[in-house]
Amino acid sequence: MSSTDPKTLLPPSLAARVSALTIKNGRAIAVVDAAGLGTKDRADIERAISDTLGQREDVSETRVVLTAERRQRRLIAVGSGKGGVGKSTLTANLAVALAQLGHKVGLVDADVYGPSQPVIFGNQGQKPVARDEKLVPVDSDTGIPVLSMGHLVEPGRALAWRGPMAGNALSQLIDAHWDDVDTLLVDLPPGTGDVQLTMLQRFKPMGAVLVSTPQDLALIDAARAGQLFDQAGVPIIGLVENMAGYACPHCGEMSDPFGKGGVETAAQRLDLPFLGRIPLDLAIREGSDKGTLPAAGDDLLAQPFHDIAAKIHAWIGAQS
Numbered sequence: 001m002s003s004t005d006p007k008t009l010l011p012p013s014l015a016a017r018v019s020a021l022t023i024k025n026g027r028a029i030a031v032v033d034a035a036g037l038g039t040k041d042r043a044d045i046e047r048a049i050s051d052t053l054g055q056r057e058d059v060s061e062t063r064v065v066l067t068a069e070r071r072q073r074r075l076i077a078v079g080s081g082k083g084g085v086g087k088s089t090l091t092a093n094l095a096v097a098l099a100q101l102g103h104k105v106g107l108v109d110a111d112v113y114g115p116s117q118p119v120i121f122g123n124q125g126q127k128p129v130a131r132d133e134k135l136v137p138v139d140s141d142t143g144i145p146v147l148s149m150g151h152l153v154e155p156g157r158a159l160a161w162r163g164p165m166a167g168n169a170l171s172q173l174i175d176a177h178w179d180d181v182d183t184l185l186v187d188l189p190p191g192t193g194d195v196q197l198t199m200l201q202r203f204k205p206m207g208a209v210l211v212s213t214p215q216d217l218a219l220i221d222a223a224r225a226g227q228l229f230d231q232a233g234v235p236i237i238g239l240v241e242n243m244a245g246y247a248c249p250h251c252g253e254m255s256d257p258f259g260k261g262g263v264e265t266a267a268q269r270l271d272l273p274f275l276g277r278i279p280l281d282l283a284i285r286e287g288s289d290k291g292t293l294p295a296a297g298d299d300l301l302a303q304p305f306h307d308i309a310a311k312i313h314a315w316i317g318a319q320s
């Protein structure tokens with residue numbers, strides 16, 4: 001059976017999806033990477049390929065084989081019940097810490113309504129290019145490739161998008177040229193809205209990490225976000241407490257502006273693993289604002305991120 005280069009027979013938008021094409025004795029077989037496609041998109045692409053090849057004189061029958069992921073790439077979602085609890089900060093630092101543990105990490109900033117990863121990674125203003133109708137992630141000094149709505153729209157422009165648009169934006173960010181990335185962290189918008197639903201329907205994550213401050217209200221919302229994953233059969237890797245314990249920069253005295261230990265207690269109550277606690281520290285905010293990630297260092301500030309990443313690493317290892 002002779003192999004044919006799909007690019008010579010199919011338009012680029014279809015060829016990009018076809019990993020193998022053979023034509024023999026009037027029979028064409030196209031192997032299509034259907035990763036991330038919904039039922040309708042799968043049917044559309046199948047029909048488009050059959051129609052195109054069916055017009056050829058040397059083809060009397062076309063078989064389209066839809067395969068799942070071209071490469072097994074695990075998605076790990078990072079969610080929270082409400083905004084401002086440090087979900088983006090945690091995701092970015094976990095990406096760096098997991099990469100240090102040997103994973104090939106990429107980061108999708110799916111917080112389409114308030115994308116902050118371009119600032120955290122210091123690559124704001126850079127525009128991702130498109131190749132074969134898919135986005136190419138933007139590099140960062142940390143070596144982590146990143147894709148964010150913040151790279152696609154002007155900073156500060158409110159994204160008053162309705163559900164389907166937000167969901168499609170997510171698909172574009174995830175279904176991009178991630179090449180050798182094996183672990184894609186997805187920084188979700190807070191809550192349980194359309195982006196979360198799209199994520200669960202089209203790209204089921206391997207697991208989810210939930211972050212909360214210790215306050216009761218943030219915790220109740222985080223538990224609700226957890227329920228959504230649970231119902232969709234996505235295991236919760238564990239809960240993280242952020243902004244726990246504040247060291248006064250003048251006298252060093254520790255205080256707990258948002259309470260202490262609430263997330264760990266909640267994790268026990270919900271029967272979920274507790275992954276760790278990150279202190280409220282001005283240096284974390286300052287680092288995020290100027291594109292310097294604490295986890296890239298090896299001081300005390302980096303430690304909690306590395307400890308949490310080590311637990312996620314162990315969890316991933318236990319799944320295979």
Ligand code: ADP
Binds near residue numbers: 082085086089279282
């Ligand atoms: P979210 O993604 O939940 O909306 P962000 O990660 O954007 O939250 O964090 C909100 C703000 O709080 C940012 O300015 C960030 O730098 C700051 N921040 C997050 N975690 C900490 C922390 N542990 N200590 C100090 N500032 C923090």
